[in-house]
Amino acid sequence: MALLQISEPGLSPAPHEHRLAVGIDLGTTNSLVATVRNGVAVALADERGRVLLPSIVRYRRDGGCEVGYAAQAHQAVDPKNTIVSVKRFMGRGLRDIDHIENAPYDFVDAPGMVQLRTAAGVKSPVEISAEILKTLRARAEASLGGELSGAVVTVPAYFDDAQRQATKDAGAVAGLNVLRLLNEPTAAAIAYGLDNAAEGVYAVFDLGGGTFDISILRLSRGVFEVLATNGDAALGGDDFDHRVFCWVLEQAGLSLLEPRDARLLYGKAREAKETLTAHGEAPLTARLSTGEFVDLTLKSETFCSISHTLVQKTLGPTRKALRDAGLGVADVKGVVMVGGATRMPEIQRVVADFFRCDPLNNLDPDKVVALGAAMQANVLAGNKPQGEDWLLLDVIPLSLGIETMGGLVERIIPRNSTIPVARAQEFTTFKDGQTAMSIHVVQGERELVADCRSLARFELRDIPPMTAGAARIRVTFQVDADGLLAVSAREATTGVEASVSVKPSYGLADRDIERMLRDSVEHAKDDMLARALQEATIEAQRLQAAVQAALAADGELLDATERSEVDRRMSELSTALTSGDHRAIKRAAEALNRATEPFAARRMDASVRRALAGQKIASFDS
Amino acid sequence: MQSHFELFGIEPGFALDRVALDHAYREIQGRIHPDRFAHAGEAERRASMQWTTRVNEAYRVLQDPLERARHLLELNGIDVAFETNTAMPAEFLERQMTLRESLEAASEARDAAALDALRADLAIDRKRVETQLAARIDQEKDFAAAASLVRELKFLERLDMEIESAYEAIEA
Ligand SMILES: Nc1ncnc2c1ncn2[C@@H]1O[C@H](COP(=O)(O)OP(=O)(O)OP(=O)(O)O)[C@@H](O)[C@H]1O
Ligand SMILES: [Mg+2]
Numbered sequence: 001m002a003l004l005q006i007s008e009p010g011l012s013p014a015p016h017e018h019r020l021a022v023g024i025d026l027g028t029t030n031s032l033v034a035t036v037r038n039g040v041a042v043a044l045a046d047e048r049g050r051v052l053l054p055s056i057v058r059y060r061r062d063g064g065c066e067v068g069y070a071a072q073a074h075q076a077v078d079p080k081n082t083i084v085s086v087k088r089f090m091g092r093g094l095r096d097i098d099h100i101e102n103a104p105y106d107f108v109d110a111p112g113m114v115q116l117r118t119a120a121g122v123k124s125p126v127e128i129s130a131e132i133l134k135t136l137r138a139r140a141e142a143s144l145g146g147e148l149s150g151a152v153v154t155v156p157a158y159f160d161d162a163q164r165q166a167t168k169d170a171g172a173v174a175g176l177n178v179l180r181l182l183n184e185p186t187a188a189a190i191a192y193g194l195d196n197a198a199e200g201v202y203a204v205f206d207l208g209g210g211t212f213d214i215s216i217l218r219l220s221r222g223v224f225e226v227l228a229t230n231g232d233a234a235l236g237g238d239d240f241d242h243r244v245f246c247w248v249l250e251q252a253g254l255s256l257l258e259p260r261d262a263r264l265l266y267g268k269a270r271e272a273k274e275t276l277t278a279h280g281e282a283p284l285t286a287r288l289s290t291g292e293f294v295d296l297t298l299k300s301e302t303f304c305s306i307s308h309t310l311v312q313k314t315l316g317p318t319r320k321a322l323r324d325a326g327l328g329v330a331d332v333k334g335v336v337m338v339g340g341a342t343r344m345p346e347i348q349r350v351v352a353d354f355f356r357c358d359p360l361n362n363l364d365p366d367k368v369v370a371l372g373a374a375m376q377a378n379v380l381a382g383n384k385p386q387g388e389d390w391l392l393l394d395v396i397p398l399s400l401g402i403e404t405m406g407g408l409v410e411r412i413i414p415r416n417s418t419i420p421v422a423r424a425q426e427f428t429t430f431k432d433g434q435t436a437m438s439i440h441v442v443q444g445e446r447e448l449v450a451d452c453r454s455l456a457r458f459e460l461r462d463i464p465p466m467t468a469g470a471a472r473i474r475v476t477f478q479v480d481a482d483g484l485l486a487v488s489a490r491e492a493t494t495g496v497e498a499s500v501s502v503k504p505s506y507g508l509a510d511r512d513i514e515r516m517l518r519d520s521v522e523h524a525k526d527d528m529l530a531r532a533l534q535e536a537t538i539e540a541q542r543l544q545a546a547v548q549a550a551l552a553a554d555g556e557l558l559d560a561t562e563r564s565e566v567d568r569r570m571s572e573l574s575t576a577l578t579s580g581d582h583r584a585i586k587r588a589a590e591a592l593n594r595a596t597e598p599f600a601a602r603r604m605d606a607s608v609r610r611a612l613a614g615q616k617i618a619s620f621d622s
Numbered sequence: 623m624q625s626h627f628e629l630f631g632i633e634p635g636f637a638l639d640r641v642a643l644d645h646a647y648r649e650i651q652g653r654i655h656p657d658r659f660a661h662a663g664e665a666e667r668r669a670s671m672q673w674t675t676r677v678n679e680a681y682r683v684l685q686d687p688l689e690r691a692r693h694l695l696e697l698n699g700i701d702v703a704f705e706t707n708t709a710m711p712a713e714f715l716e717r718q719m720t721l722r723e724s725l726e727a728a729s730e731a732r733d734a735a736a737l738d739a740l741r742a743d744l745a746i747d748r749k750r751v752e753t754q755l756a757a758r759i760d761q762e763k764d765f766a767a768a769a770s771l772v773r774e775l776k777f778l779e780r781l782d783m784e785i786e787s788a789y790e791a792i793e794a
Contacts, residue, residue, distance in 0.1 A: 380660035
């Protein structure tokens with residue numbers, strides 16, 4: 001047994017080699033960054049000791065921008081260039097966004113994802129989010145005293161593929177090595193579960209500024225298994241603000257406000273809402289640019305009645321998640337409350353009523369997601385020795401399907417499948433000699449394509465010409481551990497790889513990301529090159545270290561020829577590293593990667609066999 | 623290709639040693655899951671994803687009585703033929719009619735409690751078919767009879783999905 005355990009994969013690094021890894025909660029309202037320091041997860045503060053960074057970016061005429069409190073200060077005076085709640089726009093088209101008419105921005109209806117025209121030019125939500133991530137990255141690097149090796153960025157569990165991809169792209173634009181996209185309620189469950197040594201079935205109820213998630217998890221002996229998740233990617237504290245805002249307009253007899261007045265009243269609406277958490281009523285006063293004066297008092301009961309439907313809206317997804325998990329209320333041991341909006345007494349009451357138990361509020365609802373993400377980042381970075389780490393089994397929140405005849409959806413991967421997951425589907429040609437075919441991938445639970453989210457249209461090309469119906473094109477849908485979809489295709493009778501050209505219905509081509517990266521390094525070309533070289537070098541060194549560790553552990557899985565091939569590629573990479581040419585380094589790293597593919601597959605195979613052998617021995621012992 | 627049972631090192635059979643399956647699944651995942659390779663090279667990350675995908679699929683099949691039975695029949699060279707073979711015992715069909723009528727009534731009345739009751743009934747029906755399946759497959763090795771039971775189970779599963787839609791319609 002002991003012998004087997006030394007040669008584990010997972011590769012805990014030598015003790016001195018602690019990799020700097022962080023967890024980032026990229027929230028609708030607030031964002032924050034946390035790390036594990038001396039075994040404890042801590043949120044990192046800015047130079048003034050503040051942990052929360054308001055998710056607000058303001059663009060200036062000179063092309064620069066400010067983020068957080070500095071941007072917040074301009075909210076009311078420069079609403080058009082001061083972007084709040086940008087998360088609501090991630091991976092979303094103009095038509096998908098609620099209450100867009102109240103937003104003071106100059107929207108550009110780009111295909112797929114909406115863009116915003118600002119004083120500093122047209123910006124995509126990805127770029128705007130990247131500014132927030134960059135600020136947090138700088139904070140973390142200053143505080144930890146070094147380059148980050150990787151980051152876990154959290155997303156609402158109910159985010160679809162488009163929204164996840166946009167978040168990952170934002171990480172790339174911010175120069176982060178995104179180790180994983182982690183679902184926010186899962187992150188909270190990690191933090192809660194580890195702090196409390198919790199075992200059993202728990203629900204995580206996460207109502208933030210812009211999103212609502214409900215996840216049902218089973219925690220048992222270091223395994224966090226998500227049984228089901230559901231939610232509403234457009235329901236959060238913002239919507240309560242909106243209800244109060246509308247109430248103010250009605251009460252004060254206002255209509256058609258200046259953008260700055262709208263912003264002002266939104267701010268007042270939120271303040272009043274938050275005040276009501278601890279008080280029976282809240283004053284709501286404001287002087288508008290028109291000279292009009294708003295002087296109202298919002299009573300708790302009034303607030304409850306105007307927001308009643310929003311509160312009820314959380315219950316539908318909650319019921320669905322429980323049913324999907326195949327469980328009843330009585331099976332749930334505790335409900336972990338996450339997100340600032342769960343502070344509202346009415347939410348607390350409804351959750352307590354529904355689950356027939358007192359919700360768990362012992363964690364700071366603002367920080368818990370970031371802390372859990374930091375713990376996971378620490379594991380992914382390999383900073384935890386095997387045995388002390390845990391296993392996280394998460395699911396895909398929404399079904400994936402394809403369009404069939406009559407605009408109907410054929411489901412390929414059902415929601416709540418444990419990821420990574422893949423499913424293959426066979427298609428055939430309907431014309432003689434047909435060499436291309438298009439496939440439309442959608443995400444969602446509805447039967448009609450029109451009611452689901454369009455993810456991408458794929459064009460399959462290079463299908464070998466055959467008679468109609470003879471070709472068998474196997475299309476594989478693979479969802480990775482980030483919950484992101486990739487598609488590949490192959491003609492089964494000839495084995496010919498059909499090429500898949502993706503036209504995302506949303507989002508960005510690689511070209512766009514490159515451009516944003518370039519734009520974000522506002523300086524000279526030299527800097528760009530320096531940065532490309534630095535990134536290629538870090539990546540290559542990481543690869544070298546990984547291959548070395550793998551060889552040390554399982555070198556015997558290679559025969560002499562294979563070994564010498566790997567060794568040769570290793571030394572070629574070392575040579576390339578001294579060249580100072582980022583392209584040469586990338587090429588050599590790719591070659592090494594290819595050379596180690598069979599080795600990697602064999603190691604995985606060996607790991608499975610060892611796992612079973614270990615199990616046999618364990619059951620023999622007992 | 624290895625059977626899903628072999629992958630987890632457990633004996634093929636409809637009656638499942640759930641403890642052994644869960645244990646093997648966790649042991650394997652603990653070693654190959656992508657979270658163990660987030661910092662490794664691309665080749666290893668890819669291999670890890672592919673293997674984990676395979677293990678997840680096998681686990682899904684074995685956990686689910688319908689899929690497990692189908693897999694066992696496949697291993698014994700029997701195609702369940704959901705699409706082509708739709709013959710069902712009259713008694714079974716009659717029972718289906720009754721269940722469907724209750725579903726319609728519950729939907730119309732928007733009665734979630736009635737749906738709960740229907741689902742509980744359905745669960746009992748499913749258990750009964752599963753018990754029969756275990757006997758046909760594990761003891762009698764009567765795979766043709768088992769195939770017919772698997773088709774019944776599929777019927778019940780569809781009904782279950784319709785119940786779910788009914789809940790959603792009520793809640794919407
Ligand atoms: N005391 C309070 N009473 C009521 N609501 C509050 C209180 N404190 C904060 N909130 C609300 O919580 C919301 C912000 O919560 P949080 O910071 O968890 O969201 P987020 O993480 O930025 O958003 P998301 O997770 O949806 O992306 C805001 O709508 C805010 O008004
Ligand atoms: Mg949040």
